[in-house]
Amino acid sequence: MAVALIMVRMRLAVLRNSMSGQRGGMMALGAVAGLVLAAGTVALALSDTALLAPAYTVWLLGRIFGPVFSGGGDETLRPEYFASLGLPARRLAVGLLVSAFAGVTPAVSALSLTGLVVAGVRQGPAAALAAIPALLLQLVVFVLASKVAVALFGLVLRSRVGAVGAGMVNGAILAVLGQIWVVFVAFGEVGGVPPEVTEPAAYLPGAWGLAAVEAVGAADWWRAAAALLGLAVLGLAVLGLAVLGLAVLGLAVLAVLLLAVLLLAAWAALLARRAGSVRAATRGRRPIRAATAEGAVLAKELRTWSRDLVRTHYMTFSLVYGVFFAGVPLLTGRTWMLPWAGPIFILMAAAMSANLYGTDGTALWLTLMTPRASDVRGRQYAWLLTVAPVAVALTLGLTAVAGGPWPLVLAVLLALLGGGAGMVTLVSVYAPVPGVDPHRRGGNPLRTTEDDGAATGMVYAVLALVALTAAPAAVAALLWGWAGVAAGAITGAFFCWGLGLLAERRLSSRGPELLHLLRTGRPDTPPRRPDRHGGHATPGATRGRALLLHRCDPAGSAGSGGR
Numbered sequence: 060m061a062v063a064l065i066m067v068r069m070r071l072a073v074l075r076n077s078m079s080g081q082r083g084g085m086m087a088l089g090a091v092a093g094l095v096l097a098a099g100t101v102a103l104a105l106s107d108t109a110l111l112a113p114a115y116t117v118w119l120l121g122r123i124f125g126p127v128f129s130g131g132g133d134e135t136l137r138p139e140y141f142a143s144l145g146l147p148a149r150r151l152a153v154g155l156l157v158s159a160f161a162g163v164t165p166a167v168s169a170l171s172l173t174g175l176v177v178a179g180v181r182q183g184p185a186a187a188l189a190a191i192p193a194l195l196l197q198l199v200v201f202v203l204a205s206k207v208a209v210a211l212f213g214l215v216l217r218s219r220v221g222a223v224g225a226g227m228v229n230g231a232i233l234a235v236l237g238q239i240w241v242v243f244v245a246f247g248e249v250g251g252v253p254p255e256v257t258e259p260a261a262y263l264p265g266a267w268g269l270a271a272v273e274a275v276g277a278a279d280w281w282r283a284a285a286a287l288l289g290l291a292v293l294g295l296a297v298l299g300l301a302v303l304g305l306a307v308l309g310l311a312v313l314a315v316l317l318l319a320v321l322l323l324a325a326w327a328a329l330l331a332r333r334a335g336s337v338r339a340a341t342r343g344r345r346p347i348r349a350a351t352a353e354g355a356v357l358a359k360e361l362r363t364w365s366r367d368l369v370r371t372h373y374m375t376f377s378l379v380y381g382v383f384f385a386g387v388p389l390l391t392g393r394t395w396m397l398p399w400a401g402p403i404f405i406l407m408a409a410a411m412s413a414n415l416y417g418t419d420g421t422a423l424w425l426t427l428m429t430p431r432a433s434d435v436r437g438r439q440y441a442w443l444l445t446v447a448p449v450a451v452a453l454t455l456g457l458t459a460v461a462g463g464p465w466p467l468v469l470a471v472l473l474a475l476l477g478g479g480a481g482m483v484t485l486v487s488v489y490a491p492v493p494g495v496d497p498h499r500r501g502g503n504p505l506r507t508t509e510d511d512g513a514a515t516g517m518v519y520a521v522l523a524l525v526a527l528t529a530a531p532a533a534v535a536a537l538l539w540g541w542a543g544v545a546a547g548a549i550t551g552a553f554f555c556w557g558l559g560l561l562a563e564r565r566l567s568s569r570g571p572e573l574l575h576l577l578r579t580g581r582p583d584t585p586p587r588r589p590d591r592h593g594g595h596a597t598p599g600a601t602r603g604r605a606l607l608l609h610r611c612d613p614a615g616s617a618g619s620g621g622r
Contacts, residue, residue, distance in 0.1 A: 062150060063157035070136055070158045086163060093167035104174035108181075108273075111174060112266035115197075118171055119265030122164075122205040124232055159202050168201050169194070172268070179272045190272045197268035204264070222368040226375025233376075234383035241387050352429075356437025357444075364445045367497065369418070369507055377407035378449060385457065397461040398468045401454030402475050402529075406522055408446045409479035413521040414514065415487040418507050420496035421578050427570045435488075435563045439480045439555060447476050470536035470547035471529045477551025478528025481558025486521055488565045488573060493580040510580075528554045 100118070103111050136158055141151055159165065172194045179190030212225055260266050349355035364370050381404030385396040415438055416423060426434050454472050458465060494508040508514050532550050536543025566573065576582050 062146065063154040066136055066154045066158035067161050070161045073136075074162060090163045090167065093164070094170065097167055097171035100171045101174045101177055104177035104181075108178050108269075111178060112260040112263075112269055114174075115172075115269060116260045116263045116265035118168065119201060119204060119263070120232075122168065122201045123208040124229065125205075156203065156206065159206060160198075165198065165202060169198050172197055175268050175272055178269060182273065186272050190268075193268035193271050197265075200264060200267075219368060219371060222372040223375045226372045227379045230376040230379030231383045234380045235387055237384055238387040241390055244391055352432060353437045353440070356434040357440050360434075360438055360441030361444065364441060369497075370412070373411040374408060374445065377404050377411055378453075380404070380407050381453070394461045398454065398458035398464070400457050401450040402468070402471050404453060405446060405450050405472070405475040405479050406525055408450075409475075409483050409525045410518045410521045412442065413483050413486045413517050414492050414494065414508070415483060416573065417487065417491040417494040417577065418497070420494055420499075421574065422496075423570070423574050423577060426566075427574060433563050433566060435484050435559050435566060438484055439559050442483055443476060443480050443555075446479070450476065466540045466543050467533060467536040470532040470543040473544065473547035474529040474532035474551045474554075475525060477553070477555035478558075479525050481554040481556070481562075482521060482525050482528065484562040485558040485565075486517065486524070488562045488569075490517065491573065491577060492517055493577050 100111070100114050103114055136155060138151060138155065146154075175190040175194050175197070176187065179186035179188070349358050364374070381400045381402075384403050385398075385400035388394070388396050426432050450472065454468060458468050492508050492510055492513045528550065529547070532543055532547035534543075535546035572582070
């Protein structure tokens with residue numbers, strides 16, 4: 060228990076020192092959003108308890124998939140930090156579990172679960188007392204399920220099949236949530252939420268606590284035993300119920316303890332796998348035989364797109380998101396969004412891959428150390444060759460199914476391809492988010508950066524910027540029909556060439572500063588190295604060149620005063 064308390068203090072200290080700047084703002088914004096959702100859940104307990112079970116099921120799904128969407132979840136304390144201590148996996152899992160309750164997200168989840176107490180009070184004193192242990196145990200299940208899900212996704216992403224599968228699941232769920240209006244429209248057409256939705260939700264783990272409270276309120280002990288497969292209602296013993304009720308309660312307690320032990324054992328096993336799974340690939344690779352520098356960059360980038368599991372996950376996520384986002388309205392008989400699956404895929408692919416240089420990390424020094432080298436064009440061509448074939452096939456096929464509108468869709472498609480290829484490289488060199496070098500990503504490949512707030516902001520910014528590049532082509536297609544397709548091709552080529560040129564110039568003039576930012580995470584420059592005469596940096600040397608020399612010279616990096 061001493062290890063767990065130490066981890067709690069460590070986590071609280073990190074959180075206390077992180078409540079400032081951009082990260083603090085993002086945490087505050089997330090807390091406010093969570094409080095609003097929690098208040099809405101408690102309001103359901105006051106008005107319509109039939110919707111409370113689906114609501115808690117959604118909360119459980121949010122605890123499972125939310126960390127995956129946000130880049131691997133909150134890993135303030137990582138298992139890798141304690142690898143050198145020799146702690147057993149089970150003891151480490153217990154310590155990390157206890158520390159996981161110290162944070163904003165568990166507090167918001169606990170607040171949402173107070174709806175159980177509200178629902179219990181409405182059903183009587185016994186149900187109100189039973190709601191207290193049900194709340195605590197339901198919170199444990201929420202936290203454990205989240206931890207197991209993050210660890211499991213980290214292991215799954217270490218194979219290509221796993222990366223594709225995880226991307227499909229994430230993309231489908233997020234697309235359905237993005238089109239939640241379809242669900243409301245469908246429910247409105249049938250006069251409300253049908254029992255086929257609310258009744259099965261009571262048997263899912265997220266609603267076990269509510270089912271237990273309702274069963275105790277109705278004095279239905281056998282139904283309570285079925286609901287308490289995941290939770291224990293300790294208040295029943297205080298009320299001095301019949302021996303049969305106490306026996307059922309005992310079985311329920313054993314069941315919930317077994318569930319908690321199984322979840323804890325699963326998490327401990329996943330942590331053990333995570334700590335010992337770093338290994339190098341030994342299979343031979345085909346050599347790159349390129350005649351030009353751009354061809355070499357293109358070949359390298361195409362290999363990266365096909366081999367990097369994180370990029371594979373991102374592309375799969377973008378594709379499935381586009382398909383499901385455009386296909387969900389089919390549930391209500393609406394086909395007008397089908398042609399836009401391809402453009403939505405392009406938008407998401409650009410947003411997910413906008414931090415190209417940040418995710419590559421300090422590998423940028425290879426380009427900077429090559430005279431007059433620039434890899435911007437090669438990265439653009441590789442992105443187009445990866446995204447364009449899928450986007451074109453998807454757009455043509457689904458537009459044919461929907462029967463148009465051909466000019467508008469094709470114009471937007473061509474404009475987005477060029478705008479995405481240009482914007483991805485431009486944003487990546489002007490506002491990169493320092494990431495973790497690929498060989499240092501540790502046991503969780505989802506964690507590609509420590510600055511989740513900046514990475515999330517970049518995704519939304521690129522979504523808006525790339526969409527704006529298609530606005531002229533869309534207006535032209537709406538006004539002049541097929542002439543808009545030509546306008547889309549012209550504007551797409553212009554944005555691809557023009558934004559790529561700006562990115563090349565930025566990389567040429569500020570490459571050393573960019574490398575410094577990716578290496579240290581700080582935009583400031585190091586102090587100038589004294590020369591052999593005791594003065595400062597060599598006169599006439601540019602700031603960027605002096606910075607690069609400082610980083611590449613061992614004596615300068617060590618802080619010595621000359622050679």
